[in-house]
Amino acid sequence: MHIRHVSSSRTVRRALASAGIVGLALGAAACGSSDSGSGSSGGTDKIGVALITKDSSNPFFVAMQNGAKADAAKQNVNLTVASGKQEGDDQGQITAIEDAIARGDKGILITPMSTGVNAAIKKARDAGLYVIALDTPPDPANTVDITFATDNRLAGQLIGKWAASTLDGKPATIAMLDLFNDKIVSVDYNRDQGFLEGMGIDVADGKKNGDEAKTGKYTGGKGGDYTIVCNEPSNGAEDGGRTAMENCLSKNPKINVVYTINEPAAVGASTALKAAGVNDAIVVSIDGGCAGVKAVKDGTIGATAQQYPLKMATMGMEAIASIARGGTKPTTSEGLDFFNTGVALVTDKPAAGVDSITTDAASKICWG
Amino acid sequence: MQRLQGLLHSFPWLSPLILFVVTFAFFSILNPRFAEPGGISILIQQTAIVAALGIGQTLIILTAGIDLSVGAITILAMMIMATLAANNGVPGLLALLIGIAMAVAAGFLNGILVTKVNLPPFIVTLGTLSIFTAIALLYSGGSSIQQDKLPRLLNFLGEGFGPRGGLRLTWGVVLVVILYLIVGFALGQTAWGRHVYAVGDDPESARLSGVASKRVLLSVYTVAGLIYGFAAWALIGRAGAATPNAITDANLASITAVVIGGTSLFGGRGRLIGTLLGALIVQSFSFGLSLAGVNQQWRLLATGVLVLVAVTVDQWIRKVKS
Numbered sequence: 001m002h003i004r005h006v007s008s009s010r011t012v013r014r015a016l017a018s019a020g021i022v023g024l025a026l027g028a029a030a031c032g033s034s035d036s037g038s039g040s041s042g043g044t045d046k047i048g049v050a051l052i053t054k055d056s057s058n059p060f061f062v063a064m065q066n067g068a069k070a071d072a073a074k075q076n077v078n079l080t081v082a083s084g085k086q087e088g089d090d091q092g093q094i095t096a097i098e099d100a101i102a103r104g105d106k107g108i109l110i111t112p113m114s115t116g117v118n119a120a121i122k123k124a125r126d127a128g129l130y131v132i133a134l135d136t137p138p139d140p141a142n143t144v145d146i147t148f149a150t151d152n153r154l155a156g157q158l159i160g161k162w163a164a165s166t167l168d169g170k171p172a173t174i175a176m177l178d179l180f181n182d183k184i185v186s187v188d189y190n191r192d193q194g195f196l197e198g199m200g201i202d203v204a205d206g207k208k209n210g211d212e213a214k215t216g217k218y219t220g221g222k223g224g225d226y227t228i229v230c231n232e233p234s235n236g237a238e239d240g241g242r243t244a245m246e247n248c249l250s251k252n253p254k255i256n257v258v259y260t261i262n263e264p265a266a267v268g269a270s271t272a273l274k275a276a277g278v279n280d281a282i283v284v285s286i287d288g289g290c291a292g293v294k295a296v297k298d299g300t301i302g303a304t305a306q307q308y309p310l311k312m313a314t315m316g317m318e319a320i321a322s323i324a325r326g327g328t329k330p331t332t333s334e335g336l337d338f339f340n341t342g343v344a345l346v347t348d349k350p351a352a353g354v355d356s357i358t359t360d361a362a363s364k365i366c367w368g
Numbered sequence: 369m370q371r372l373q374g375l376l377h378s379f380p381w382l383s384p385l386i387l388f389v390v391t392f393a394f395f396s397i398l399n400p401r402f403a404e405p406g407g408i409s410i411l412i413q414q415t416a417i418v419a420a421l422g423i424g425q426t427l428i429i430l431t432a433g434i435d436l437s438v439g440a441i442t443i444l445a446m447m448i449m450a451t452l453a454a455n456n457g458v459p460g461l462l463a464l465l466i467g468i469a470m471a472v473a474a475g476f477l478n479g480i481l482v483t484k485v486n487l488p489p490f491i492v493t494l495g496t497l498s499i500f501t502a503i504a505l506l507y508s509g510g511s512s513i514q515q516d517k518l519p520r521l522l523n524f525l526g527e528g529f530g531p532r533g534g535l536r537l538t539w540g541v542v543l544v545v546i547l548y549l550i551v552g553f554a555l556g557q558t559a560w561g562r563h564v565y566a567v568g569d570d571p572e573s574a575r576l577s578g579v580a581s582k583r584v585l586l587s588v589y590t591v592a593g594l595i596y597g598f599a600a601w602a603l604i605g606r607a608g609a610a611t612p613n614a615i616t617d618a619n620l621a622s623i624t625a626v627v628i629g630g631t632s633l634f635g636g637r638g639r640l641i642g643t644l645l646g647a648l649i650v651q652s653f654s655f656g657l658s659l660a661g662v663n664q665q666w667r668l669l670a671t672g673v674l675v676l677v678a679v680t681v682d683q684w685i686r687k688v689k690s
Contacts, residue, residue, distance in 0.1 A: 057510040057612040085501075086616050182664040233664050238512065238607035239417075239614040246410045247658040250401055264512060264611065271515070271608030277532035291514050298516075368511060 046078045047324045049317050050100035052093055052110040053083040054136075058236070058264075059289050059368030060309050061111065064134065067310035067367075068109070068317055075321045080105070087235060088183065090116035101127045107320030109313060112138045114185055130323050132316045135309065136187045137338050146330055147338035148316050150307035152190035152286070153197075158345040158354065159284035160198020162303045163257055164220025165351035166282055172199065172218055172226040172257045175248040177234045177241055177269055178209055179261045188261065191286055192231075195259045201226060221351070229255055234265035241268025249276050260285045263292030263304060270300045288346055289368035296346055297359040303347035306362050311341045376685045380630045380638060383681055384645035387628070391649050395656030402656055405535040411648070411655050412541055417606060418621045419647040420544045420599040422629070423551050424475075424592030425622040426643045430555075431568040431588050432635025433489030437478060439618030440500035441593060445471035445600035447508035450610030453519050460519030468597030474500055475593015479586040497619070504612055512611035518604065526605025540602035547595060552640045564588060569636030624650055624671060628678040632686075649674065 051068050053061035065081050072079035082099065084092035090113045097120040100108050107130035112121070121143055125131055133147040141147060163172075176195075179188040184207075193203045196212060200219030204211045210231040218226045229252040232244035241260060248255060249272065258273070258281050260266040266285040273281055285292060288306025295301040319330045333340040345356040376383050396403035402411075421438050428435045449467030452458040458466070474496070481492040515523050525540035555561035563584045566574040575581045604610050615621075629646030631638025653670045 055613070057505055057512075059511045062510045086613070180664070182668070230658075230661070232658065235613070235616070237613035237616075238609045238611050239603070242607060243414055246414065247655065250407055250410055250655075250659055251661075253406075264609070264613065267514065267608050271526070271606075275526075275528065275532075275536070291512065295514075 046076055047107075047321045048078045048080070048100075048103055048105035049320050050080045050082060050096065050103070050105045050108045050110075051313065051317070052096045052100070052108060053081075053134075054093075054111050054113055055086050055089075056081075056083045057086075059291065060135075060262075060287060063289070063367035064111075064309040064313040068313040071314040071317060075318055077317055077321050079317070084113055087179070088113065090114055093117045094120040097121065097124050100124065101129065105129060106324040107131065109134050109316045109320070110144075111135045112143075114183060115139055118143045130320050130329075132319065133338075134312045134316055135307075136185070139186050141337045146319075146332060148312045148319075148330075148341055149338050150305075150312075150343045151336065151338075151340050152187050153194040155286045155305035155307065155343045156191040156194020156196075157198035158305045158343065159259070159286065159303055160195040160200075161220055161354045162198075162345060162347060162351050162356070163195075163259075163282050163284050164199045164218055164223075165353055166302065166349065167221055167224065167257070169222035169224050170256070171224050173252060173255050174199075174226060174228045174257045174259065175245065175255045175269075176209070176228060176231045177244045177248070177258065177260045177265050178231055179234065179236050181209065181231055181233045184208075191261055192259065195284070199226070221353075227252070234261060234268065236262050236265055238264050238268040238271075241265035242272045243268075245269040245272035246276075249273070249278070253278070256281050258283045263287045263289055263295060263301065266292070266301050266304075267295060270295075288344075288362060288366055290363060290366040291368060293346055293359050293362045293366045297348065297363070302349065303345060303356070306344050306346045306357075306366065308341050308365070308367070310367055315339075315341065373685060373687075376681075380685075381642045381645065383685065384629050384642045384649065384678070387678070388645045388649050388652070391652045391656070395652060395659070398656065399659045402659055407655075407659075409530070409534075409536045411651060413538055413606070414655060415647050415651040416538075416541045416544045417599055417603055417615065418618070418625055418651070419644050420547060420595060420602060421615075421618055421622040422625040422643040422647050423547055423640065424595040425626050426629070426631055426638065426640055427551070427555075427564065427588045427592050428489065429623075429626050429631055429633060430564050430635060430638055431585055432571075432633075433482065433585075433588075434493065434623065434633070435478070435589075435592060436490065436493040436619050437474070437497040437500055438596060438622050439615050440497045440504070441471050441474045441596040442600045442603065442615065442618060443612050444474060444500045444504040444507075445597045446603055446610050446614070447504045447513075447612055449522055449600065450513040450518055450604060451508050453522055454513045454517040454610075460521035463519070464521060464601060467600060468594065471597030471600060472590055472593045475596065476586070476590045478593070479589030482589060483582040483585050501612075508610075508612060510612060512609045512613070515604075515608045518610070522601065522604050522610075523608075524605060525602045526608065538605065540605050543598060543602055547598060548640065548644055551591075551595070555640055560584070560587070565636050567635075621647075621650065624675055628674055630678070630682055632682065637686075646678075 082096035131144045133144040137147040192209045196203045215227050230248040234240040234244045263285045282302045286305045346362040347356050401407050445467045449463050453463035528538040530536035563579045567581050567584050571581045625646035626643050629642030654667045657667045
């Protein structure tokens, strides 16, 4: 994924607009097929679709599963939901892919765990299944037919810009709470590096966390000095976020900017900050789940980038059903190698130069 | 050399103690922050949950068993407590007691399967690992429950005392210390404790000498469940939420602590204090290497080397000529 330096607000509008257009096109295709279905028996055949998430406990994936289940009946889709046991369980996903092939499903919606599942995805496509990656683009992107995802890079850039603007020229002492640091996952580096790009920090290799200069100048907002204290793995969970934050604070208690991979990690981090008596740190995150939006509202998190997992799952399923009934294939958003399902910055403290929506608006469209 | 070997044999907790002191000194020199009161507080708080789970694991391993359902029972109890309180309006104390009772019931079920159905502990807990995890996910709907939706009692163990940046402990840490004192006393000073060791050493000769082996085994699994229930309570306070995603590595972490602590996987030999030291050693490596800016892979590698060194030393000690 290439690095973009265009104005984020323009990119958001463009992304949202293109999402709307393709959404309409998909909707039309789905309508068309169900119309023809009422005339002939073709459309009434149940289409088998497998939804394979990373785990079944992250609210993000739970929202995805529930949304897809609710929509499956309407689309006359036979949906099978499966997942890995936890983040990092490649084998669980591979088994689920093999099951889908054996079951004769027409397509697979998958949030790929890592490059470890690429071979299994290829096997599914060779067997004639249409594979859509949800949320996490695989590496390389053409491993699947198409990806329906949040632009994680843009999501990172939005919170980075907001953090830089909010600092108002003050020095930034930054803690980076990533997902892992022993595995390379695209969502991990896109959010992390996107955040730094948003801050206006040179990221060196844009696909590698932690290789940037540890000190220097950030150019976002009014600009100023920065220090990156740590890159710690949080596993995207509360207890991991807490341990990671404690480790970072032990290295440097003056941390005033905390990037977190997702809101559960942010909640854990803020527990650690509170315990250490640090009240003025800017915590930013990505996800936009209802709990996360609430955390922004009560000030635990300063700003979060909201994404729309329900839309990813339902649109993905509708696309597979449509293709199986002779409809057209979806295409990627303009300028991206995936189909962007949209992202918006949520905060009650808007910053100059960054478009955002309020927590009240965000809580109406949040998930989980 | 032989005198050292004899000494280590007479005091099985001595080698983990030496290892801990060496580890602590090493990381203190590497980064002075490690040994500052603030650093020590964090080390203790980070160790508490695994140390608590290690109590149950030690009891079971002393009987030559193993518990792979440690994490699953803890998550189950945690999600039951939190869901009851947050979604069903059950008062905090009642929700807590029901959660702990379910952990006890889960441990009891493991015990029944081991003693009455005569399945090996490894198989029993391999099965219940999946069953308890599934029940926790089904019951809670798989989502986390944030701290602010929970009554204060459930969050209480995350609250602390002591100066910020100084030696600050949480009530969760206090609870874990109390659990160590009680179970340590029961193992060392009561007939029940002697029976646990006897059953682990040789169940047949224990039975012949009048120990009700099966009843002792059943009690061990049930007590372990009780301890996991308390650990679940402490975990809510620590994570700031009840979440089915927590402590994914609980099983291996607790077994690692027990093994490094010098308890024999073949049963009948070991000390509870060793497990506490074992948990502290593993966490010292993780925290110390993190302070030194070392990546996670190396922390994992260090844990692996520690296990092998600890077991090798243990084997050597047991070769002592009596």
